[in-house]
Amino acid sequence: MMATYQKQIPGGVQDYLQAECYHKRRVERALRETFMMSGYDEVETPSFEYYDVYSESNALKQERMIKFFDPNGRILALRPDFTMPIARLCATRMERAELPLRLCYVGSAFGNDADAQSQRREFTQAGVELLGLPGAKGDAEVIALAIVAMKEAGLTDFQIDIGQVEFFRGLMDQVGMNERDAEQLREYVEQKNELAIELMLKNYPMGGEIKSDLQRLPMLYGGPEVLDEAQAISSHPRCRAAIDNLREVYALLEAFGLSDYVSIDLGMVQAIGYYTGVIFKGMTGALGYPLLTGGRYDHLLRAFGRDLPATGFALGVKEILLSLDSQSALRPQPGVQVLVGADASCVSAAYAYAQKLRGEGIRTAFCLGCLPQQVVSQARQLGVPKAAYADANGVRQLIEVKEGEA
Numbered sequence: 001m002m003a004t005y006q007k008q009i010p011g012g013v014q015d016y017l018q019a020e021c022y023h024k025r026r027v028e029r030a031l032r033e034t035f036m037m038s039g040y041d042e043v044e045t046p047s048f049e050y051y052d053v054y055s056e057s058n059a060l061k062q063e064r065m066i067k068f069f070d071p072n073g074r075i076l077a078l079r080p081d082f083t084m085p086i087a088r089l090c091a092t093r094m095e096r097a098e099l100p101l102r103l104c105y106v107g108s109a110f111g112n113d114a115d116a117q118s119q120r121r122e123f124t125q126a127g128v129e130l131l132g133l134p135g136a137k138g139d140a141e142v143i144a145l146a147i148v149a150m151k152e153a154g155l156t157d158f159q160i161d162i163g164q165v166e167f168f169r170g171l172m173d174q175v176g177m178n179e180r181d182a183e184q185l186r187e188y189v190e191q192k193n194e195l196a197i198e199l200m201l202k203n204y205p206m207g208g209e210i211k212s213d214l215q216r217l218p219m220l221y222g223g224p225e226v227l228d229e230a231q232a233i234s235s236h237p238r239c240r241a242a243i244d245n246l247r248e249v250y251a252l253l254e255a256f257g258l259s260d261y262v263s264i265d266l267g268m269v270q271a272i273g274y275y276t277g278v279i280f281k282g283m284t285g286a287l288g289y290p291l292l293t294g295g296r297y298d299h300l301l302r303a304f305g306r307d308l309p310a311t312g313f314a315l316g317v318k319e320i321l322l323s324l325d326s327q328s329a330l331r332p333q334p335g336v337q338v339l340v341g342a343d344a345s346c347v348s349a350a351y352a353y354a355q356k357l358r359g360e361g362i363r364t365a366f367c368l369g370c371l372p373q374q375v376v377s378q379a380r381q382l383g384v385p386k387a388a389y390a391d392a393n394g395v396r397q398l399i400e401v402k403e404g405e406a
Helices: 018-037 083-091 135-152 165-175 179-190 194-202 208-215 225-233 237-255 300-304 317-326 344-359 372-381 388-392
Strands: 048-050 067-069 075-078 101-110 122-131 159-164 262-265 278-283 292-296 310-316 338-342 364-368 397-400
Touching: 018 101, 018 122, 018 135, 018 317, 083 101, 083 122, 083 300, 083 310, 122 135, 122 317, 135 159, 135 237, 135 278, 135 292, 135 310, 159 165, 159 237, 165 179, 165 208, 165 237, 179 194, 194 208, 225 237, 237 262, 237 278, 278 310, 310 317, 338 344, 344 364
Parallel strands: 159 262, 338 364, 338 397
Antiparallel strands: 048 075, 067 075, 101 122, 122 310, 159 278, 278 292, 292 310
16 A cells, blocks of 8 residues: 555655756856855855754744754754854854855755745755954945845846844834833834834833834835935934944945945844844845845854854745746756667767767767657657657757767
């Protein structure tokens, strides 16, 4: 009797068929090449690590990790993201490496994100980590690379939204809001839920002007003029430093010729326990959620015994593919250009000829023990109007190698 799940796959994972796999690998190659040509060296970390590697992160909820035990009873976790393993790597095996470190990766991550938009348990991420370069220069470098990477992957219609978590923190300091209420307000601001913000602040003990300013947070979105609006809201040192940082980052992106891809969003305040400065996300019209997220996380490496400024981003490869499909930007998969066949008398010569064509960059299939004409005639005898294999694989030329040829 057949096993119940023998022909099924678990929820949250998927098979990639020929064309899907071609598109996926093409995007991965484009991203990897872009990162490496920008001076980032690829690293690879294990698919699973001790749970302790991830336990200190405020951005990774433990119930969303896929956990299991090793033979000694220690808790292991499948890699939910790449930033924490790379932070571990940087603080241990690369502790004497020259700074700044520019590292990149392409690989699978895993999670139990049943309530996430994608609802996938295995997903491919590509991204970079820039370690040891503080301030706006590092922020602008990484955001610029994110823009270039999305362009090189084939996207034409996308936008990078940039925020600054220190602006929100400065406002919370200014009004003296406790941590629990600040977190609740942060969620409402992130959701741009203006009604919930108004109701929460209605009876909160603070002046009417600052309440009005806090209610404006979700609307602080647009071009560089938003920074002037934000500066008028608060003169708190943390807020002012955050705005100055964003001005410098925007000016650099403008100098790079990339400001057309950028918007300022001071209502973007996700994961402020994890990020320490600039945050950003990449959006396309095809998706209702980000295909790229990133930001500065200057305190993360302290958990591994090394204090380094750091920033980076992660791209979802599946999200890129969905966006490319919506933009009709997926290139057709190349077919087999030549089918070479031979009978038993000249297999060696035929195979050598096929290898010669492959060496010249011609995609060539080798039909051992059959002739291309036989493939065609057999297909016709079966009632197929055209050569089934040749048509299905885009074969443009059928070559029969005979004795004494090639």
